[in-house]
Amino acid sequence: MLVLINDYDMQYLPLNINITGQQILIVGAGKVALHKIEGLERFTRSIKVLAPLVLDEIRARSWIEIVEKPYEASDLRGHLLVYATTDNPVLNARIAEDGLRQGCLVNVVDNPSRGHFISPAIYKRGYMTVAVSSNGKDVKSSVLWRNRIRQWVELDILTSLTAIHNNN
Numbered sequence: 001m002l003v004l005i006n007d008y009d010m011q012y013l014p015l016n017i018n019i020t021g022q023q024i025l026i027v028g029a030g031k032v033a034l035h036k037i038e039g040l041e042r043f044t045r046s047i048k049v050l051a052p053l054v055l056d057e058i059r060a061r062s063w064i065e066i067v068e069k070p071y072e073a074s075d076l077r078g079h080l081l082v083y084a085t086t087d088n089p090v091l092n093a094r095i096a097e098d099g100l101r102q103g104c105l106v107n108v109v110d111n112p113s114r115g116h117f118i119s120p121a122i123y124k125r126g127y128m129t130v131a132v133s134s135n136g137k138d139v140k141s142s143v144l145w146r147n148r149i150r151q152w153v154e155l156d157i158l159t160s161l162t163a164i165h166n167n168n
Contacts, residue, residue, distance in 0.1 A: 012118060012135050019044050019081070025104075027071050027095055028085035029054040032109050036083050037061065042124055050075055051086070073098040082106045084115070112136035121146035125153055 024040060026033050029051035037058060040047060048065040049058055058064060067075075071091065076082055082104045084092040092108045096115050099106035108115035113136070120131035121142040132145045 012133065014120070014131060014133060016129075017081070019046070022046065022080045023048055023065070023078070024081045024083070025050060025076065025079040026083045026085055027051065027075070027091075028083075028087070029058050029066075030085065030087060031055070032087075033083070033085040034058055036085060036109070036119070037064070039119065039122065042122075048079075071095065073102065076102040076104045079104050081117075084108045123150045123153070 022044075023046045024044060026036055026047060026049045029049050033049060033051070034055055034057050037047060037049075041061070045063045047063075048067060050067045050069070050071060052068060052070055054066055054068060059066065071086075076095070076098055079102075082095065082099055084095040084106055086092055086095075089110050092110055093114050096106040096108050098104075099116065105116045107117050107119060112118045118133065118136045120133035121139070122132075123130045123146050130146070130149050132142045132149070134142045
């Protein structure tokens, strides 16, 4: 049983998960799923998309495994991370509940408090990654902070600060 709590009671632990050898499942194949894929593809090409209908932009990524069928709880087996990106809030909540039973972590895109994890705004350059999160409360501010960090890095401000710190 999924216990719902107030969004302000949610506590998220920032961490990095080793996804080597793990396939990420995305249930749904519309614009929201495409946005998630665009973020994930910087880190992995091991992605499966499950939906009765699939956007052409998703289909164009030949490395994605596409399963065109309606969702069933058994589809979660073997997946550590799952993104529920359908346009059906009831189905997304059911995917999260099924995820608990299957031992999966599920991100519910239309209602983060129903899921088990949230995705931060990410900036990646080489082997360095910066993740900014508002614990799901203010996505726009997280993106704004991430973009400012990107500007600092591209202006080489962080490298200069590191050099100053190392000389002291």
